[in-house]
Structures are given as C-alpha cells and as structure tokens.
Amino acid sequence: MQLSARNQIRGKIKTITLGSIMAEVQVELPDGQQIVSAITRNSVETLQLHENDPVIVIIKSTEVMLGKQA
Amino acid sequence: MQLSARNQIRGKIKTITLGSIMAEVQVELPDGQQIVSAITRNSVETLQLHENDPVIVIIKSTEVMLGKQA
Amino acid sequence: MQLSARNQIRGKIKTITLGSIMAEVQVELPDGQQIVSAITRNSVETLQLHENDPVIVIIKSTEVMLGKQA
Amino acid sequence: MQLSARNQIRGKIKTITLGSIMAEVQVELPDGQQIVSAITRNSVETLQLHENDPVIVIIKSTEVMLGKQA
Amino acid sequence: MQLSARNQIRGKIKTITLGSIMAEVQVELPDGQQIVSAITRNSVETLQLHENDPVIVIIKSTEVMLGKQA
Amino acid sequence: MQLSARNQIRGKIKTITLGSIMAEVQVELPDGQQIVSAITRNSVETLQLHENDPVIVIIKSTEVMLGKQA
Numbered sequence: 001m002q003l004s005a006r007n008q009i010r011g012k013i014k015t016i017t018l019g020s021i022m023a024e025v026q027v028e029l030p031d032g033q034q035i036v037s038a039i040t041r042n043s044v045e046t047l048q049l050h051e052n053d054p055v056i057v058i059i060k061s062t063e064v065m066l067g068k069q070a
Numbered sequence: 071m072q073l074s075a076r077n078q079i080r081g082k083i084k085t086i087t088l089g090s091i092m093a094e095v096q097v098e099l100p101d102g103q104q105i106v107s108a109i110t111r112n113s114v115e116t117l118q119l120h121e122n123d124p125v126i127v128i129i130k131s132t133e134v135m136l137g138k139q140a
Numbered sequence: 141m142q143l144s145a146r147n148q149i150r151g152k153i154k155t156i157t158l159g160s161i162m163a164e165v166q167v168e169l170p171d172g173q174q175i176v177s178a179i180t181r182n183s184v185e186t187l188q189l190h191e192n193d194p195v196i197v198i199i200k201s202t203e204v205m206l207g208k209q210a
Numbered sequence: 211m212q213l214s215a216r217n218q219i220r221g222k223i224k225t226i227t228l229g230s231i232m233a234e235v236q237v238e239l240p241d242g243q244q245i246v247s248a249i250t251r252n253s254v255e256t257l258q259l260h261e262n263d264p265v266i267v268i269i270k271s272t273e274v275m276l277g278k279q280a
Numbered sequence: 281m282q283l284s285a286r287n288q289i290r291g292k293i294k295t296i297t298l299g300s301i302m303a304e305v306q307v308e309l310p311d312g313q314q315i316v317s318a319i320t321r322n323s324v325e326t327l328q329l330h331e332n333d334p335v336i337v338i339i340k341s342t343e344v345m346l347g348k349q350a
Numbered sequence: 351m352q353l354s355a356r357n358q359i360r361g362k363i364k365t366i367t368l369g370s371i372m373a374e375v376q377v378e379l380p381d382g383q384q385i386v387s388a389i390t391r392n393s394v395e396t397l398q399l400h401e402n403d404p405v406i407v408i409i410k411s412t413e414v415m416l417g418k419q420a
Contacts, residue, residue, distance in 0.1 A: 074394075075393075109410075113354035
C-alpha cells in the first residue's frame with residue numbers, strides 16, 4: 001500500500017515499553033539519531049513488534065514542526 | 071527552552087515551497103533520508119528559514135506511527 | 141506493509157481539490173458517510189489519486205475525538 | 211456547537227478499555243467498520259461514556275491520511 | 281454536543297486569512313494572548329466565521345506539548 | 351530555539367498525574383482558563399516538571415480546531 005504520509009523513514013527498534021493502553025517504542029535511525037513513537041499497546045501486539053525489528057517510521061507532514069537555533 | 075517533544079532531529083533545509091497559507095519544507099537528515107514539514111507560510115517568514123539552514127525537526131511521539139513490512 | 145494506525149477504513153474518492161501546497165480529498169464510506177482528508181498536493185500527485193479510486197482512510201487513534209449529544 | 215472539524219461520523223460504542231491516563235474506545239460505524247479512539251480516561255468519565263452509547267467520531271481533516279493499494 | 285477534547289478555550293476572532301484550501305484564523309484569548317488555528321477554507325465558510333465572532337478554541341490534549349525555560 | 355509552532359502560551363502547572371507510559375499535565379493560563387497536555391511520562395521526568403512550574407504551552411496551528419455556538 002502506498003501512503004500519502006510524506007515521511008517514511010527506515011529504522012530499527014531499540015526498546016519497547018508497554019503500558020495498559022499505550023506503549024512507547026524507541027527506534028534508531030541509520031545515523032544513530034533516535035525517534036520515539038507512542039502508539040497503542042494493541043498496535044504493538046497486533047504488529048508483533050520486537051526489539052531489533054526493522055520498521056518504517058511514518059509521520060504526516062502536517063505533524064512536523066521545525067526549530068531554528070537563535 | 072526544553073521541549074516535551076521526544077523527537078528532535080538535526081537536519082538541513084533542502085527546499086522551501088511557499089503557498090498562500092501553508093508552506094512545504096524538505097529537510098535532509100545526516101544519513102540522507104528526507105523529512106517533509108508542512109507548516110504555515112507565516113512560520114517560514116517569522117523564522118526566516120532559507121535553503122541550507124540547519125534546523126531541528128520536532129515531532130511529538132503521539133504523532134509517530136510505525137509500519138512493518140509483511 | 142502493516143501499519144500501527146488502528147483506523148484503516150475502506151472508501152472511494154468523490155472529489156479532489158488542489159491548492160498550491162495542500163489538497164482536499166473527499167472520500168465516501170460504504171454507508172454513504174463522508175470523510176475529508178487534507179494532505180499535501182504532492183501526495184495526491186505521487187499517489188496519482190483520481191475520482192472514483194478505491195482508497196484506505198488511515199487515522200491514528202490518538203487523533204480521534206468523540207462527541208456525545210447532550 | 212458547530213465544529214470546524216470536517217469529519218463527524220455517527221457510530222455506537224462497542225468497547226471501552228480504561229488505563230491510568232489514557233483509554234481506548236472502539237466505535238462501530240453503520241456499515242460495520244470499526245474506528246478506535248485513544249482519549250484520556252478523564253474524558254471517558256466526564257462524558258460518562260458507556261458501551262452501546264451513540265457517539266459522534268470527530269477527526270480534523272489534517273489528521274487523515276490516505277493509502278492506495280499498489 | 282459534549283466533546284472528549286479536554287481543551288475548550290473561549291476567545292474572539294481577530295483576523296481570518298483565506299487560502300485556496302487552508303485558512304488561518306487568529307483568535308485572541310481573554311488575557312490578550314493569541315492562538316492561531318489552521319483549518320480548511322471550507323470550514324471557515326461552512327461555520328460562517330467573521331472577525332470579532334466569539335469562538336471556542338478546541339485542542340485534543342495529546343496535541344499539546346510543553347516547553348520549560350532552561 | 352525559535353519554533354515554527356505558532357501557539358506558545360504562558361501558563362503555570364497546576365497538577366501532574368503520572369501513568370506508566372503517559373502523563374496528564376494541567377496548566378492554568380493567566381486568565382484562569384485551563385489547558386490539559388497529554389505527554390509521555392518520560393518527558394515529565396526529563397523536563398523535571400513540578401506543580402507551580404512556569405511553562406510554555408506549545409501547539410501547532412494545524413492541531414487547533416474551532417467551535418461556534420449555534
């Protein structure tokens with residue numbers, strides 16, 4: 001399936017922390033920078049996500065802010 | 071200012087496209103992957119963003135989805 | 141690709157309106173209800189979206205609010 | 211109150227799962243498709259949401275992505 | 281209609297700028313601080329929004345970030 | 351750091367409720383109105399947020415909806 005989301009970035013899962021409703025997944029990008037995703041616990045279980053799994057980080061462009069050092 | 075947004079990724083502006091209300095900013099990450107940000111034109115002008123500017127890409131973790139290749 | 145987004149709803153494109161940066165896509169669900177998506181013009185062109193195309197409407201659960209009639 | 215959110219879809223609550231901070235509410239649309247909403251536990255309690263309650267699913271159009279089968 | 285969105289703040293419209301797809305609405309809060317909303321042009325027209333109209337600014341709590349001065 | 355987010359509102363933390371993954375932070379604006387932020391527990395701990403701390407509430411304009419009383 002092709003997605004309208006403009007941001008689809010390759011990474012690898014470093015850690016998964018499960019809560020009752022939500023879960024926090026830390027993903028490492030090829031250049032070592034980290035991206036954290038907060039998704040539902042149900043999604044983690046449905047996708048059977050595990051540490052070291054290759055994943056695609058997906059972000060709609062309207063959700064991306066920019067910062068500029070003064 | 072410290073931000074609660076967990077995702078703060080270094081990058082450099084490649085292109086800026088201005089519309090009447092919105093603008094599209096393409097940012098290149100150190101590993102060559104691209105991130106696109108859709109922010110208001112007003113923000114681009116207020117921050118005086120230009121091509122080749124170093125920027126920080128800021129994304130709240132609840133806005134980050136994951137995909138897993140079947 | 142499997143997505144962590146919990147909401148993936150079948151629909152058919154009714155109309156597409158293109159702006160300089162953004163675009164508005166109206167999708168009809170099987171029960172006749174409408175969903176409107178505001179994505180970038182670039183996404184519409186990249187996915188080659190056209191009226192009557194079958195599409196999947198994708199929404200992260202943290203973006204979904206609820207209303208209850210008083 | 212009229213809302214600027216373009217997406218207001220009728221549905222009925224199927225299940226509610228409460229966590230300490232967040233809650234997951236599954237809503238069934240008239241055509242049988244499901245929508246999942248992740249809202250705060252406080253909202254579920256304030257709105258006194260229960261299974262089988264009729265609700266309106268509210269989604270801002272900029273939060274709606276599209277997917278197209280290859 | 282009661283909303284699950286936790287943030288519903290009274291304000292008054294100061295300016296409206298219309299684009300082809302999107303629109304920018306500046307709202308002044310009782311304490312003089314400003315909030316900017318980017319909604320679709322269609323929403324502005326459907327709600328018949330005009331300068332000086334009283335409005336409610338509605339924001340889902342998962343969309344709200346925090347910053348702390350170092 | 352300058353942010354592209356158009357909404358940066360001064361406030362003071364009233365309450366913090368911690369869950370396993372998420373946390374709910376209630377912020378009071380100068381005019382007494384309340385804003386609730388749902389961020390990750392990790393963010394609360396990293397920023398060392400406490401009751402009565404002055405904070406900046408940060409919201410991207412595309413996340414702000416409007417309501418108009420009928």
